[in-house]
Amino acid sequence: MAFPIHRSRRLRGNETLRAMVAETRVSVKELIYPLFIHHGLGVRNPIASMPGISQFSVDQLAAEIKEIDGLGIPAVLLFGIPECKDACGSGAYSDDGVVQQAIKAIKDTCPKLQVITDVCMCEYTDHGHCGIIDRNGVVDNDATLELLAMEALSHVRAGCDIVAPSDMMDGRVGYIRSRLDDSGYSHIPIMSYAAKYASGFYGPFREAADSAPQFGDRRTHQMDPANIREALREVALDVEEGADMVMVKPALSYLDVIRAVKEKFGLPTAAYNVSGEYAMVKAAAAQGWIDEERIVSEVLTSIKRAGADLIITYFAKDAARFLGR
Numbered sequence: 033m034a035f036p037i038h039r040s041r042r043l044r045g046n047e048t049l050r051a052m053v054a055e056t057r058v059s060v061k062e063l064i065y066p067l068f069i070h071h072g073l074g075v076r077n078p079i080a081s082m083p084g085i086s087q088f089s090v091d092q093l094a095a096e097i098k099e100i101d102g103l104g105i106p107a108v109l110l111f112g113i114p115e116c117k118d119a120c121g122s123g124a125y126s127d128d129g130v131v132q133q134a135i136k137a138i139k140d141t142c143p144k145l146q147v148i149t150d151v152c153m154c155e156y157t158d159h160g161h162c163g164i165i166d167r168n169g170v171v172d173n174d175a176t177l178e179l180l181a182m183e184a185l186s187h188v189r190a191g192c193d194i195v196a197p198s199d200m201m202d203g204r205v206g207y208i209r210s211r212l213d214d215s216g217y218s219h220i221p222i223m224s225y226a227a228k229y230a231s232g233f234y235g236p237f238r239e240a241a242d243s244a245p246q247f248g249d250r251r252t253h254q255m256d257p258a259n260i261r262e263a264l265r266e267v268a269l270d271v272e273e274g275a276d277m278v279m280v281k282p283a284l285s286y287l288d289v290i291r292a293v294k295e296k297f298g299l300p301t302a303a304y305n306v307s308g309e310y311a312m313v314k315a316a317a318a319q320g321w322i323d324e325e326r327i328v329s330e331v332l333t334s335i336k337r338a339g340a341d342l343i344i345t346y347f348a349k350d351a352a353r354f355l356g357r
C-alpha cells in the first residue's frame with residue numbers, strides 16, 4: 033500500500049488550486065505609495081539608492097498621479113523637500129509649502145485618491161532633527177508639539193484626507209487630534225507611526241528626503257529594535273490619544289511586532305516596508321541574484337500574513353501590475 037498523500041499536499045497540485053486555497057492574499061487596495069515632493073519646477077530627480085523612485089516637483093505630478101490611480105492604488109503618502117530649511121522648520125506649516133501645493137494638485141487631478149501626509153519636522157529643519165532643538169542640543173518635545181499641530185492643520189486645510197505623524201514626540205497624537213477637532217476637522221483620521229524603531233533601514237530615505245540629522249541621531253525618540261513590550265506601550269498611548277490607525281515601521285524585521293500590535297489593539301494596522309528594505313531587493317535583483325517579482329510578492333505576503341491591513345511600499349506600482357485587484 034502506498035503511503036497516503038497528506039491532504040495539504042493534495043491541494044498544492046497546480047497554480048489555480050493553490051491560489052484558491054491561499055490563506056493570505058495581497059490586494060492593490062491595501063497598498064500606499066510614498067511620494068517625494070521637491071520644491072521648484074520641472075524636477076524629476078531619480079534617487080540613486082532607490083531605483084525606480086524619483087522626487088517630483090508639483091508641476092510634474094499629474095502624470096505620476098494618473099498612473100498611480102490607473103493602477104488601482106488607493107492612496108499616496110507625501111513627503112516634502114522644501115527650498116529653505118530653518119531652525120524651526122517653517123516650511124512644514126506654511127500654507128504654500130511644497131506638500132500643501134502637492135495636495136491641491138493631486139486633488140485637482142484625482143479627487144478620490146486618498147492623500148496621506150507625513151507630519152514631521154526633519155525634512156524642514158536645517159539640523160535635520162524631528163523638532164525644535166533646545167539649549168542643551170536635544171529635541172524639545174513640548175515646543176515641537178505646537179509646530180506639528182500647525183503642520184497637520186495646514187495639510188488638512190490644503191485638502192489631505194489623513195495625517196500621519198512620524199516624529200515620535202510624546203503626546204503628539206492627542207495634541208494634533210484636539211487641534212483638528214477645535215478647527216472643525218474632527219472627521220479627519222490620524223494614522224500614527226506608533227511603533228517606529230531607530231533603524232538602519234531608513235538609510236536610502238534620508239537621501240530621498242534630504243533629512244539626515246546633521247549631528248547625533250534619533251535614538252532618543254525612536255525605539256530600540258530589541259524591544260517589543262515597549263512597542264506595545266507606545267502604541268497603547270497613541271491609541272488612548274485617539275489614533276485611528278497605527279503603524280509599525282520598518283516592516284520586515286518587525287513582523288512579530290505587527291502581529292502583536294494587530295492582536296492586542298485590533299485597529300487598522302499599517303506596516304511601512306521602508307526604503308532600505310526596497311533598496312536591498314532592487315540591488316540584488318539588478319545583479320540577477322534574485323527573482324524580483326517573486327521576492328516582492330513574498331515580502332508583501334509576509335507583511336500581510338503578519339497582520340498588516342495596509343502596506344506602505346515603494347513597490348506599490350510594481351506590485352499593482354502583478355497582484356490581483
Ligand code: PBG
Binds near residue numbers: 238250
Ligand atoms: C520621518 C520619516 C522617516 C521615514 C519615514 N518618515 C525617516 C526617519 O525616521 O529617519 C523613513 C521611511 C523609509 O525609510 O522609507 N519623517
